Amino acid sequence: xxxxxxxxxxxxxxxxxxxxxxxxxxxxxxxxxxxxxxxxxxxxxxxxxxxxxxxxxxxxxxxxxxxxxxxxxxxxxxxxxxxxxxxxxxxxxxxxxxxxxxxxxxxxxxxxxxxxxxxxxxxxxxxxxxxxxxxxxxxxxxxxxxxxxxxxxxxxxxxxxxxxxxxxxxxxxxxxxxxxxxxxxxxxxxxxxxxxxxxxxxxxxxxxxxxxxxxxxxxxxxxxxxxxxxxxxxxxxxxxxxxxxxxxxxxxxxxxxxxxxxxxxxxxxxxxxxxxxxxxxxxxxxxxxxxxxxxxxxxxxxxxxxxxxxxxxxxxxxxxxxxxxxxxxxxxxxxxxxxxxxxxxxxxxxxxxxxxxxxxxxxxxxxxxxxxxxxxxxxxxxxxxxxxxxxxxxxxxxxxxxxxxxxxxxxxxxxxxxxxxxxxxxxxxxxxxxxxxxxxxxxxxxxxxxxxxxxxxxxxxxxxxxxxxxxxxxxxxxxxxxxxxxxxxxxxxxxxxxxxxxxxxxxxxxxxxxxxxxxxxxxxxxxxxxxxxxxxxxxxxxxxxxxxxxxxxxxxxxxxxxxxxxxxxxxxxxxxxxxxxxxxxxxxxxxxxxxxxxxxxxxxxxxxxxxxxxxxxxxxxxxxxxxxxxxxxxxxxxxxxxxxxxxxxxxxxxxxxxxxxxxxxxxxxxxxxxxxxxxxxxxxxxxxxxxxxxxxxxxx
DNA sequence: TGCGTGTGGTAG
DNA sequence: ATCGCTACCACACGCA
Numbered sequence: 001x002x003x004x005x006x007x008x009x010x011x012x013x014x015x016x017x018x019x020x021x022x023x024x025x026x027x028x029x030x031x032x033x034x035x036x037x038x039x040x041x042x043x044x045x046x047x048x049x050x051x052x053x054x055x056x057x058x059x060x061x062x063x064x065x066x067x068x069x070x071x072x073x074x075x076x077x078x079x080x081x082x083x084x085x086x087x088x089x090x091x092x093x094x095x096x097x098x099x100x101x102x103x104x105x106x107x108x109x110x111x112x113x114x115x116x117x118x119x120x121x122x123x124x125x126x127x128x129x130x131x132x133x134x135x136x137x138x139x140x141x142x143x144x145x146x147x148x149x150x151x152x153x154x155x156x157x158x159x160x161x162x163x164x165x166x167x168x169x170x171x172x173x174x175x176x177x178x179x180x181x182x183x184x185x186x187x188x189x190x191x192x193x194x195x196x197x198x199x200x201x202x203x204x205x206x207x208x209x210x211x212x213x214x215x216x217x218x219x220x221x222x223x224x225x226x227x228x229x230x231x232x233x234x235x236x237x238x239x240x241x242x243x244x245x246x247x248x249x250x251x252x253x254x255x256x257x258x259x260x261x262x263x264x265x266x267x268x269x270x271x272x273x274x275x276x277x278x279x280x281x282x283x284x285x286x287x288x289x290x291x292x293x294x295x296x297x298x299x300x301x302x303x304x305x306x307x308x309x310x311x312x313x314x315x316x317x318x319x320x321x322x323x324x325x326x327x328x329x330x331x332x333x334x335x336x337x338x339x340x341x342x343x344x345x346x347x348x349x350x351x352x353x354x355x356x357x358x359x360x361x362x363x364x365x366x367x368x369x370x371x372x373x374x375x376x377x378x379x380x381x382x383x384x385x386x387x388x389x390x391x392x393x394x395x396x397x398x399x400x401x402x403x404x405x406x407x408x409x410x411x412x413x414x415x416x417x418x419x420x421x422x423x424x425x426x427x428x429x430x431x432x433x434x435x436x437x438x439x440x441x442x443x444x445x446x447x448x449x450x451x452x453x454x455x456x457x458x459x460x461x462x463x464x465x466x467x468x469x470x471x472x473x474x475x476x477x478x479x480x481x482x483x484x485x486x487x488x489x490x491x492x493x494x495x496x497x498x499x500x501x502x503x504x505x506x507x508x509x510x511x512x513x514x515x516x517x518x519x520x521x522x523x524x525x526x527x528x529x530x531x532x533x534x535x536x537x538x539x540x541x542x543x544x545x546x547x548x549x550x551x552x553x554x555x556x557x558x559x560x561x562x563x564x565x566x567x568x569x570x571x572x573x574x575x576x577x578x579x580x581x582x583x584x585x586x587x588x589x590x591x592x593x594x595x596x597x598x599x600x601x602x603x604x605x606x607x608x609x610x611x612x613x614x615x616x617x618x619x620x621x622x623x624x625x626x627x628x629x630x631x632x633x634x635x636x637x638x639x640x641x642x643x644x645x646x647x648x649x650x651x652x653x654x655x656x657x658x659x660x661x662x663x664x665x666x667x668x669x670x671x672x673x674x675x676x677x678x679x680x681x682x683x684x685x686x687x688x689x690x691x692x693x694x695x696x697x698x699x700x
Numbered sequence: 701t702g703c704g705t706g707t708g709g710t711a712g
Numbered sequence: 713a714t715c716g717c718t719a720c721c722a723c724a725c726g727c728a
Contacts, residue, residue, distance in 0.1 A: 058713035076715045082712060083718035139714045147714045167714090182715095209712045302721095304710050339722060340709090364719065371716055433716095447713055457706055492716080 035129040039178045040142060042130075047141060047181050058448055060374035066384040070391060073369055076139070078150045081184050085210045086362075087399060088188055092195055093359060099203045102216055102356045109237060111215040112260040112268035113198065113244070115252075116277040118211035119151035122190050123180045125254035134159060134177045140167035141179065146446055150182070154277050193251040201244055206265075206358045214265050216356060234282060237261060241280045262288075266301065266352035273299070288350040293320035300347045302340065310334055319348040362399065363498065365425070367392040370433045370492025372448040381487050382477050385430075388495045389472040396425065396497055397467060424467030425497035429459035430479040433492030450491035456483055465501040472497065 057076075061069040074080045115121065119137040124130040134156035140147025145168035152161045152170070159174035171177050191210040198205045204216035217240060224236050241259045248257045256278040260271030267283050270291070275281035283291055297319060298308040314334065316322050322344065331341035346353065367388050375381050400422045433453040444451035458479045466472060476495050 058715075073715055074717090077717065078715080079712095079717035080715085081717085085712085086719085141714080144714065148716080212712070302710065306709060337723060360720090362719080366718060368717065369715090372713095445714095445716060449716060455707080459705070461704080494717090496719095 035133060036176060036178065039130055039133055039135075043178060043180045044142070046183070050181060058372070058446070060372045060448055061369075061384060062374040062376055062380065066380065066387045069372065070369065070384070070387045073372065074367075074391070076182075077371075078182055078184075081182070081187070082209065084395070085191075086207070087395065089191075089195070089207050089210075090399065092192055096199065097203075099205075099358060102204050102358075103219075104356070105218050105222060107218070108216070108263050109218045109221045110262055110265055110268040111217050111241060111244075112262075112265070112272045113194075113213050113215060113248070114258050114260070114272045114276070115194065115211035115248075116256045116258055117151055117153045117157075118190075118255070119182065119187060120153035120156075120180070121255040122186050122252075123183060124153065125252070131155075134161065134174050136161060136167070136170060136177060136179050137182060138167055138179055139181060141181075145171055147179075148445065149179075190252045190255060193253075194248050194255075194257070197244070197247045197251045200247070201240075204356070204358070206356065214268065234284075237282065238280055245278075245280065264350075264352040265354055266347055267350055269301070270295070270299070285350075292348055292350055293318065293323070295319045297322050297344070297348070300344055302343050302347070307336065307340070307344070310336070322348045363500065364427075364496055365392055365396040365399065365500075366429075366494055366496035367395065368431060368492065368494025368496075370450045370453075370494075371445075373433070373450070373490060373492045374448075375487040375490045378487050381480060381490060381493075382473075384493060385476045385480065385495065386470075386473040388493060389476055390469040392495045392497055393424075393467060393469040393472055396500070397422075422467065423465040423501040425472075425500050426465040427459060427461055427496075427498035428466075428472055428475040428479070429457060429496040429498065430476045430483075431492075431494035431496065432456045432480065432483060432485060432490060434485050434489045435491050453491050456485075458483060459496075459498075461499070465499070 057072065059069075064072070120135050123137065124133075124135055131153070132155065135153045136149045136156055137151040138147040138149045145166075147167045149161065149163055149165050149167060149170055151163055156170070156174060156177060159177075161170040161174050161177065167177075167179055187210055194211075195205065195207065195213065198213055198215060202215055202217055202220050204219075206214040206216075208214065217237075220240060221233070221237055224240060225231070225233055228236065238261075241261060245257050245259060249255065258272055258275040258277060259280045260268045260273070260275050261280070261282040262268035262271050263285055267285075267288060271281045271283035274283070296308075296317060297303050297311050300319065303311075311317075311322065311334070316325070325345075327341050327345040330336050330345060331338045334341075336344070369388070373384070375384065433450045433455055435450075436452045436454060439452040441451065460475050460479055472495065480493075
């Protein structure tokens, strides 16, 4: 395979213009300086093009201000680049034809394609003088030797330099090491070109990251074997792989890929390790047990640092030794749990039962920063959370626009409909890094690392979903208050959005996001008693606002709800922000945090507003008939908009009249639902009985 | 038993 | 001084 790849390199060298043309100094030098000098100069040139980012911008959030800090951090963060890669990959999938479902045929042939030292290879591609030097990718420069190495090319690896290492320590091992800055746009473009090449071979591509993918080539192999019935199958497969590697080399402008091949995903991934760098390796089924037996347990996927340690304590180092243990022993005695035990029990025998899932449905969106986060006051914390929330909501909406944009097949009106039908997230979580009391400053990555921290997490199940960044900010600020952490202790924060909802009544909601089974079940349970007491025909007769109805018929469900919530908000003064909906612990914490405010009229109003909005939202999704729904909603809005709650008796009156209007049964003995019922008592005499789906009744 | 929450582990 | 992210899974525990 080495000679094959050499010829691949030679043939592709002249065709680098197919992909990104190399426009900088990399290729044009003809002076007499040494390759090292030229490389260092090039590295400096690339760095200076990055502005303040790479030129010593290591300043904290406190100095820079939240807005600029959040923005700059994400632009420069390699982990953010890796973490958000699937969002960019989605844009490629969106413009492609839908992948036909995979039919598993026997024998199964899976390729695992992995670019060699991807970041470094993008930087040095097409320039052999550069490729012969030890090169790493990280933010540290010639002047400052700190910075964590993200990628080392194979020359540097020969000196023992590894990813994850500090630049200073790497330079001790390899004094001639040259460090290049990140070039994220180029990685993205190169990865896209690589993927397009993969898709030209087969539609069955399962993208893992910007430099790594699985391919199911069973059908490709079957076709090739049929066309050439007397050829050795292994030979046929290796030809396909080598051809693909040549193709990747061409379209990436000279980056090499390795391909591992096996009869399932796991085996092909193991094979790649053997194939690297710049090669192909087929792990045959007959050799699997021997091959795996020699591996360390930590080579198995899902065996990380922690599991390795547990196994090592029992004297288990290799997969051969691991095979002697029973699944039950792994699960119970080693406390790995039944699932992990089953997984590694099967992996060390070459078994992989993971289904082929090329485009899993996204269940959450998050944004977090735990570097350079330094705060002095609560208002700085709030400012930071506002910008983090804006960021995460942005990404959530962008994701939805893209994934559903494809389904709407293009026209602006259809796409608008798709966006409208997305309701947002109803789970809002906050993650906080809190500096440990006596944190050791040496266990910190540079002066702006988070150091030793406790990580805390609080979540809030909202009564209705939101896609409003300010709303998310209010919720996370509330959660932060409930945690009772001093601003000075904060070393990092993250905002996570979950339970992503799409209107199930919307025509375009087919399959992108769905309520989980549990959510759907719970929703039915909550709605059932309402359905039975809801007199639709009476509500219809009660409605006199026919003109408005005509105007409103063009609105989507969600627009209706938004309009209602908007109305609701206008009826109150600025609410206290407290995370007391649907979360008993958060409720208690908030009450403890500020007992006086928690029972206040404002706070109570906020509670009522959320509950009411939930109530209307449920109504929206439960009534199928547009006209009926709109009429009922108009009645409700009319009531709510005119209502100002100042006293408990007003609240009760409001609810009673609202229920009357809508022909709901008003019940004093609120015993409606359900398993996880929560009673929230204010300092007044009203009880709201609710579960985490929202209000289910009203008591005295 | 089933559900919701918080924590920990893992990959890339 | 040098950018410690993101998404998912699994589990323990408390509660009803």
